[in-house]
Amino acid sequence: MSIVINNSKNVFLLQTVSNSYAFGIDDQGLVRHLYWGKRIEAVEDFEMPVLTEVSTNDPVYEITPEEFPVYGSLRYKEHCLKVTFADGTREVVYEYVGYQIEKTEAYDELILELKDQYYALKIELHYKVYEKYDLMERFVVLHNESNEAMEVEQLQSGQFHIPYEDLNFTNVHGHWGAEQQRFVQKVSYGKILIENRRGISSHNHNPYFILDKDATETSGDVYFGALRRTGNFSGVVEQTPYGETLVQLGLNAHDFCLKLQAGETFTSPAIICGYSNSGFETMSHNLHNFAKDFILRAGLRPVLYNSWEATEFGVTCEEQKKLAKRAQELGAELFVVDDGWFGERNGIENGLGDWYVNEEKFPNGIDELIKEVKSLGLLFGIWVEPEMVNPPTKLYAEHPDWIYHFDTRESDTSRGQYVLDMTKVEVQNFVYQMLDDLLSYHEIDYIKWDANRPISQTNLHKDIWYRHIEAVYDIVKKLKEKHPNVLFEACASGGGRIDYGILGIFDDFWTSDNTDAYDRLTVQDSYSYIYPIKAMRAWVTDCPNFISNRMISMKFRFHSAMMGTLGIGCNILKFTEEDSNLSKEMIALYKKIRPIIQEGDFYRLQNTSENDYHLYEYTKDAEGLVFAFLPQTKIGHRKVTVKLRGLKKEAVYSVILETKEIKKSGAYLMQHGFDLCLTGDYASTLIQFKEIERR
Structure with missing residues (x-):
């Protein structure tokens, strides 16, 4: 009992x-x-x-x-x-x-x-x-x-x-x-x-x-x-x-x-x-x-392509079609149009609140793009920021009282926007109806819900800090009841809404706007202590990275992003043949090992070397894998001994080290381990293993 x-x-x-x-x-x-x-x-x-x-x-x-x-x-x-x-x-x-x-x-x-x-x-x-x-x-x-x-x-x-x-x-x-x-x-x-x-x-x-x-x-x-x-x-x-x-x-x-x-x-x-x-x-x-x-919702999360870094606000239907076709060729399963598809949205100062399709960017409506994406066998997703409004919009002109404000004070703009008063029933109805219309009249499979500024001028009621997010929860719950197959991603200028409150109401976390593959190792390691890997979205993006200005090999970038639910955010129209071939190879590999990563057990392995190795293990049933990263060789020829965890002591495992296979007992692999030596800067490898017999 x-x-x-x-x-x-x-x-x-x-x-x-x-x-x-x-x-x-x-x-x-x-x-x-x-x-x-x-x-x-x-x-x-x-x-x-x-x-x-x-x-x-x-x-x-x-x-x-x-x-x-x-x-x-x-x-x-x-x-x-x-x-x-x-x-x-x-x-x-x-x-x-x-x-x-x-x-x-x-x-x-x-x-x-x-x-x-x-x-x-x-x-x-x-x-x-x-x-x-x-x-x-x-x-x-x-x-x-x-x-x-x-x-x-x-x-x-x-x-x-x-x-x-x-x-x-x-x-x-x-x-x-x-x-x-x-x-x-x-x-x-x-x-x-x-x-x-x-x-x-x-x-x-x-x-x-x-x-x-x-x-x-x-x-x-x-x-x-x-x-x-x-x-x-x-x-x-x-x-x-x-x-x-x-x-x-x-x-x-x-x-x-x-x-x-x-x-x-x-x-x-x-x-x-x-x-x-x-x-x-x-x-x-x-x-x-x-x-x-x-x-969490059952089922594996799809490999995502997001068009933001390729186009930013310069969204056009034809460019998005090209990106979708290329994404499908590389192996993506979901195509997401990010910010810039709606209203007079050509920058951060306008558009939020006017959730109609921009006719200059999509002269035949957004269904032209959606139809093309679906014909490629891809799911379709779209970015929204429903809790916000820009001052120049029609929505704000018609409903200036819909924002958090004090009548005797000038409301703050941050990132060029106000926060809608989500405690008002009429605002909740507007946000729900806008999203319901999007999902009802267009074949949309994925919503990336962003929130890019904190709340200020909170009106006269001190319970809004609670009621605001309750309204967000309720809207998404109601939408998922009516549109049960739609996935929702929680984003708040990156990782501003990572918590167990929103998890389950939303299906994915956008972990950080920082997509530098080396920085992400730290972010993802810390995240893993409390939150499930299955909800951790991680992207491969272009170098030099816009935050770190760092150049990192594409193989390292893929390995870092494959530690969670894989996404691609590069301008794939500029890929070299080598970039394309490696991307196809890595995406195909991720799809094979995805059940182990998203649904298996996760281990933070000990680094036994003077070199700064980062080692992570995933296991599910009789299979497993290890991601190994060496951002920089500090001490030449200094290897690391990888000691696995969570194996059956009496079982025999086959471990693939690059082109070499070793067969050892679970006890040996956990207690003695095997040696690994990476060299250079931003080196990485993926080691796969499986149980092959019981002794």
Whole structure:
């Protein structure tokens, strides 16, 4: 059983295959955390410690390890919930009511019921247990059962207690063109805050936490959680004076206030969380498998060609036809027209909001191009930025009140555009109808949804940070119900919307506008800790790269992009015969190995060399492969020993090293490994292996 309860002690034990999570109700009615770690079988073993004050400056409420601390009483710590009631009272005092258990094929769910002692506020703490994935999902549901409104000023989805000090905290930092830059810092006294205030998940931090006790890929304690929310979030990590580390993750309280009307219910974003005592690899595998099985749309992602770098805003029907024909010859399966096909769109200053086909660029309409693309056997995709409007457009002239604004202030433009007020029903209807018309009247298979600026002048309501992205979610869900075969890609000036909130509603992530193949190794490595490879779009683009101005061999560029869902963004009309032949070869190879990459297990292999090798393994069933990269030879003739992981010890594997084949046991390949030596700059290779017999 995944949920075990000792009713006499009021102790709840949540069990996964390898781990346990325990909490209980103490004599004051507080929900207190007891344990998170390796599996403990007997719920009877857990006791509720008696807490006493250290001093009057360290009251019991302050030192109690609460599952869901609220604002009020003698609490001065971080709190998960702050409410102002109709009469102005700003304190929650809850009492335990009871629990429910719900069972489904996918998970068991424990619902802990609390209520305020005086006001008609009901609080439900939800715990979904995904037993075989060693994961839980936590969220909170608030019910206003009164006849008056109440204001929710802060809501975190849960608090986590980790019984160690001096942990390592991992997240990412960055900016446009440099997203997903992994960092690790020591947790000491004071607080670590990660957040976003821009309205998108942002390029700067990401809504998750990883805390480890000197873990490696394959050993050590790792605690982690990822928020299922796009947009403004906050996370706090704090080492307390009482010997533990606390984490909270949820909605950002900055400029936030949710008015919960009489009879209304509000559900917080969920946190997918877990524990590994075998390092980061297990954490990644559990999250990746959960995403593949429960969140992502089934099926392999197509090889994509996108026309942006070939034409930018200079889109014409004839040029797009030429690109589509060439893309099909190279082996692409999906042709995507990027920005510049609509309105008076010849640059960033105009067009957004006027979603009609530009007649000068497409004198016979866009169906002429779509028909040509379909005749080539390709899927057809198109770029949109539905949440934005440019000031010179007809849409803005007709509806100047549709943007976020204050009547007494001049609204900011950023990238020459305003943000539409997606909390307005009429704006939601406009965006949905525009996209529904595109999909209903044209044979479109793929939508690349972009968002190129943060939100400002947010009008008079402080809940827009939440409601805006809910509107985006709802529109896409509704569109996919009506057009179930259409794939949606989440893009926000690159990787500004990578999170578990949008994943599953959208099908792909555009990982970064930086397509430099060497920079992408860092971006993709960091991404892989939390997010599934199947959703990671990666392109091969022209050199010199527009950001790095770096020249990199095409083989290296392909190998880097083949680590995710492959896309091509080059001006393929300028390809040499050598470029074309190599592209055909690599695309054909990717299609053969695509099930292993998109649906297999992913491993970040150890570099044992003084040279800066980057080694990544993928396995699925009896087959596998390794991508090896050497950006620069620093120490000549210094090889690397590649030690594979995830093999069957007793099985024999055939490993193809360029033109050489070796046959070794799984135990040998994992413990001893094989030597690899790349030379030069931007060298790379792809090594394939498969199980051939059992001993």
